[in-house]
Amino acid sequence: MSEVRTIGILGGGQLGRMLSVAASRLGLRCHIYEPGANPPAAEVAHACTTASYEDEAALRAFARSVDVITYEFENIPTSALDLLEDLRPIRPGREALRVSQDRLTEKSFLRDLGLATAPFADVTDAASMTVALDGIGTPAILKTRRLGYDGKGQARLSTPADAEAARAAMNGAPAILEGFVDFSREISVIAARNADGDVACFDPGENLHDNGILRRTTVPAGIPGPMRMDAVLIASKILNALDYVGVLGVELFVTPGGLVVNEIAPRVHNSGHWTQNGCVVDQFEQHIRAVAGWPLGDGARHADVVMENLIGEDMERVPELARRPDTALHLYGKAETRAGRKMGHANIVTAKSS
Amino acid sequence: MSEVRTIGILGGGQLGRMLSVAASRLGLRCHIYEPGANPPAAEVAHACTTASYEDEAALRAFARSVDVITYEFENIPTSALDLLEDLRPIRPGREALRVSQDRLTEKSFLRDLGLATAPFADVTDAASMTVALDGIGTPAILKTRRLGYDGKGQARLSTPADAEAARAAMNGAPAILEGFVDFSREISVIAARNADGDVACFDPGENLHDNGILRRTTVPAGIPGPMRMDAVLIASKILNALDYVGVLGVELFVTPGGLVVNEIAPRVHNSGHWTQNGCVVDQFEQHIRAVAGWPLGDGARHADVVMENLIGEDMERVPELARRPDTALHLYGKAETRAGRKMGHANIVTAKSS
Numbered sequence: 001m002s003e004v005r006t007i008g009i010l011g012g013g014q015l016g017r018m019l020s021v022a023a024s025r026l027g028l029r030c031h032i033y034e035p036g037a038n039p040p041a042a043e044v045a046h047a048c049t050t051a052s053y054e055d056e057a058a059l060r061a062f063a064r065s066v067d068v069i070t071y072e073f074e075n076i077p078t079s080a081l082d083l084l085e086d087l088r089p090i091r092p093g094r095e096a097l098r099v100s101q102d103r104l105t106e107k108s109f110l111r112d113l114g115l116a117t118a119p120f121a122d123v124t125d126a127a128s129m130t131v132a133l134d135g136i137g138t139p140a141i142l143k144t145r146r147l148g149y150d151g152k153g154q155a156r157l158s159t160p161a162d163a164e165a166a167r168a169a170m171n172g173a174p175a176i177l178e179g180f181v182d183f184s185r186e187i188s189v190i191a192a193r194n195a196d197g198d199v200a201c202f203d204p205g206e207n208l209h210d211n212g213i214l215r216r217t218t219v220p221a222g223i224p225g226p227m228r229m230d231a232v233l234i235a236s237k238i239l240n241a242l243d244y245v246g247v248l249g250v251e252l253f254v255t256p257g258g259l260v261v262n263e264i265a266p267r268v269h270n271s272g273h274w275t276q277n278g279c280v281v282d283q284f285e286q287h288i289r290a291v292a293g294w295p296l297g298d299g300a301r302h303a304d305v306v307m308e309n310l311i312g313e314d315m316e317r318v319p320e321l322a323r324r325p326d327t328a329l330h331l332y333g334k335a336e337t338r339a340g341r342k343m344g345h346a347n348i349v350t351a352k353s354s
Numbered sequence: 355m356s357e358v359r360t361i362g363i364l365g366g367g368q369l370g371r372m373l374s375v376a377a378s379r380l381g382l383r384c385h386i387y388e389p390g391a392n393p394p395a396a397e398v399a400h401a402c403t404t405a406s407y408e409d410e411a412a413l414r415a416f417a418r419s420v421d422v423i424t425y426e427f428e429n430i431p432t433s434a435l436d437l438l439e440d441l442r443p444i445r446p447g448r449e450a451l452r453v454s455q456d457r458l459t460e461k462s463f464l465r466d467l468g469l470a471t472a473p474f475a476d477v478t479d480a481a482s483m484t485v486a487l488d489g490i491g492t493p494a495i496l497k498t499r500r501l502g503y504d505g506k507g508q509a510r511l512s513t514p515a516d517a518e519a520a521r522a523a524m525n526g527a528p529a530i531l532e533g534f535v536d537f538s539r540e541i542s543v544i545a546a547r548n549a550d551g552d553v554a555c556f557d558p559g560e561n562l563h564d565n566g567i568l569r570r571t572t573v574p575a576g577i578p579g580p581m582r583m584d585a586v587l588i589a590s591k592i593l594n595a596l597d598y599v600g601v602l603g604v605e606l607f608v609t610p611g612g613l614v615v616n617e618i619a620p621r622v623h624n625s626g627h628w629t630q631n632g633c634v635v636d637q638f639e640q641h642i643r644a645v646a647g648w649p650l651g652d653g654a655r656h657a658d659v660v661m662e663n664l665i666g667e668d669m670e671r672v673p674e675l676a677r678r679p680d681t682a683l684h685l686y687g688k689a690e691t692r693a694g695r696k697m698g699h700a701n702i703v704t705a706k707s708s
Contacts (some may be wrong), residue, residue, distance in 0.1 A: 021375050021398065027685030027698065029397040042376065043383040043400045197632055280631065282684045289676075298679030302657065302703070322643075325652030330633045331381030344381065349634055349656070 002293035005030055005108070008066030008079075009090065012039025012048065013073035014108040014332040014342060015268050015284075018276075020045045022284035028292060033062050040332045041072075053080040063087035070246060070291045074100045074266050075147050091195075091291045092246040096266040099242065102145045103176045106264060112204050113241055115234060116260045118253075118271070119179035122223050127169055128260040132177040133160050142166040144173040154212065182258050183253035187221045190272035190283050191235035192247045192299075193322060199239055202234045202279065205307070207271050213340070217271045218309040219278060220354055230259050238264060249288035270342075274305035277328045277347040310344040312337060321346050356647035360385055362420030362442065364448060366435075367401065368686040368696060369426035369622050369638075372630075374399045376638035381425060382646060387416050394686045395426075407434040412664035415475050417441035424600060424645045428454045428620050429501050443558075443643045446600040451676040451680040453596065455477070456499045457530045460618060467595055469588060470609075470614040473533035483521055487514050493534050494581040496520040498527040499529025501627035508566070535614050537607035541575045544637050546601045546653075553593055554653045555586045556633065559661075561605070561625050567694070571661040573626045574708055592618060599642035624696075628659035631682045631701040657703050664698040666691060675700050 001230065007023055009016045011035030020030040021044050026107035029046035032039060035053065046066065051058030063069065069090045077082055080120035081097065086091060099109045107120045121132035130214060133140070138160055140179055144153035153173070156164035167175070189202040206221035207214055221228070235250045242248075249269025251262040257342065281289070281297025289296055315337050321327050331344035361377055363370045366388030375398050379400065383400035386393060389407065391494040396402035401419065405412035413434055421446045435451065438444060453463045461474045475486035477496060487494070492514055499508035508563070509520035512556055516558065531701070540563065545555040560575035561568055573584070589604045596602075603623025605616040626637035635643070635651025643650055669691050675681050685698035 016376065021378060024371065024375060024398045024685050025682075026689065027687040029687060044378045044398045046397045277634065280680065295673075295677045297676075300679060302705075319649075322651075323649045325654060326634065328379075330379050333378065333381040333383060351656075 004028065004067040004292040006066045007288065007291060008062055008069040009041065009072060010076055011072035012041040014040050015070055016041030017044055017332060018284045019072065019268065019288060022282065023029055023288045025285060026288060028288065031062060031066050040334055043333055053077045056083060058084050063097065074269055079304060084196055092244050092266045093106055096244055097241045100264055100266045103143055104145050112259050113237055116258065118181045118260065121177050123175040123177050125164065127208055129163050133163060136177055136179040141178050142175050143178060144170055145176055147229055181255060181257050182254045185222065185254040186232060186251065187223060187254060188249055188251045188271040189231045189235040190247060190249055191239055191245045192286040192290050193239040194296050195245050195293055198296050199236050200296040201235055202230045202272060202275055202283065202299045203301045204228055205271050205274055213311065214270045215309055219274050219301060220304050234259060234261065246290045247283050273345050274347055275306040276330065277349045278303045278305040302352060304353050306348040308346050309342055310346060312339040315343045326350060358382065358421040358646040360420045361642065361645060362387060363417055363426060364430055365426035366395040368394050368425055370395030371398055371686060372638045373426065373622065373642060376636065379639060380492040380642060382642065385416060385420050392454060394688055397687055407431045410437060413437050422645055426621055446598050446620045448598045450598055454618055455618045457497055458499050464615050467591055470612065472535045472614065472693045475531050477529040477531050483517050487517060490531055490533040495532050496524065497530050497532060498524055498529055509519050533609045535609060539576065539604055539608040540605065541577060541585060541608060542603055542605045542623065542625040543585045543589040544601060544603055544623055545593055546640040546644050546650055547593040547598045548650050549599050549647055552650050553590050554650040555589055556626060556629050556637065556653045557655045558582055558585045559625050559628060567665065568624045569663055573628050573655060573659050588613060588615065600644045601637050628661040628701055630684065631703045632657045632659040658703040658707050663696060663701045664700060666693040666695055669697050680704060686699050
């Protein structure tokens, strides 16, 4: 079926940890590459290399020890990818990374596919900021084009007078001004595509964010059936356009005019953690299946699930959650609990309602 | 809740592998101790010691690196247990091992609890064999008292004339003669008890064996409700009598006169693998919770499951099973497929019927 036995994962956080566990169910093993010491993924991985993304010898040895390479975050330095790509296949491929590493490229890509996005404009200097503000108005949000996640690298503009302060907050990095979307709900679709071009989607989940960090995902999302189908079709369109192999997360806004794509993530996604207790094959195994050349699992959902992130002091809830009969805990084994740090999540599972 | 962070596991086979994965969900990590090279559990464990059970220095270093010790098989040499017990708690405790390591001790223990067992008698020599045969008759089965599993170390007696050959097959080991039980079904209960004395049981599963090796477990078992309750009460009685901490497997025969206990296993059990896809907390996590001092999870079942072992050439079924939407694969990553070797299992999941 597939000759892949060892999967290399760039990044050793909780996503790598859960990917490694999923790989073990298929009899596969994982080698983690992570610059930081004692990464969560190493505790359940066959091997772990602790080295920087500039260490060419370490990257080469890593690539040669694995059959295929994947990643748990999208901001991998290009030089490392260039080196690795010569030695082993990288899945999902470079095009998905190129598009998702840069907000401007991503938004343009989505618009060119005919998908709705927030209004956006390139901001490189004071002059382009003025043009952007003229077109988009306020309120708006200025974001660095690269390396932003969980609300970092963003500045809000309530009035045009905030423009200078917002630009200063970018520290000179190229940025994109985005208009606000008037949405009633935020949902996301976790979708997968394998090398044969097969696509499988999980049910959309409804997301609650707080300060840019996901707090909770609820499935099923409170949206009508035709909109669920729209979400799935949007995800499929993106997967096919990228000739994608692996799991992709698509965040969407529900608006009176239909679905607006917020952003895509070329990897397993926090808002897909509910699949661990709601599906026979979860998003982590689905990603491993795609990357390793296996058939995709079925995305059907057999339960309703509320996924709650355990962030920082939320860990104090663990003793109570451990006693709840409907709750599955997934802790990441991070030694130090810090404010804002994702420490684990809980899936609260109930009988399927719809 | 519990200060346990690292769990030591004696034995590195598939049970240790799945225990280590379950521990990771609770943010815990495992250190495997296994004499054989490249054990399946090491691929998902924080650490692995490859050393014999006679290597006192290795045993000491292992014990000192962990907070609590458990095991995936019951035939651990006594000398190793004596050494380890002085350094760290062993859970389940020595009494459970003493009872389950010896078929005669086990049967006597069960009988003394008032539970029904097959008729049995001690066989040490030709004279005791004659006495045993007089009491039990044929057909009967002669088994070594220690170190038997998966049908090994057993000889069947169709008539009293088979006595000499059966005794010879024991190679001088102390043995026990067991009468046959006229049963309609084989079932098993997987039950857990934690240090606080709380008990939780999973639904009984119905087992199909072939040549002494488990082929399939089906839940729910085809038995009436009151008998399910009897099975659970029997398991609870055994757990409490042993002051047990961890998961225990109890195999039972369904007979016209009620349930007869076949044997107990002081560990997670092959017939409990269905819980991975049928329960919020599976038998592996349940064992880790008990051993680590956590509250037990709920044993409630949310689906019907058929667990099929993949033994030897059954691995050829994997490509087909990987395509089935209702099937969860659990492969053990063993490098070499051999006849009779447990290579993995498949859980076929359907909506809960009863």
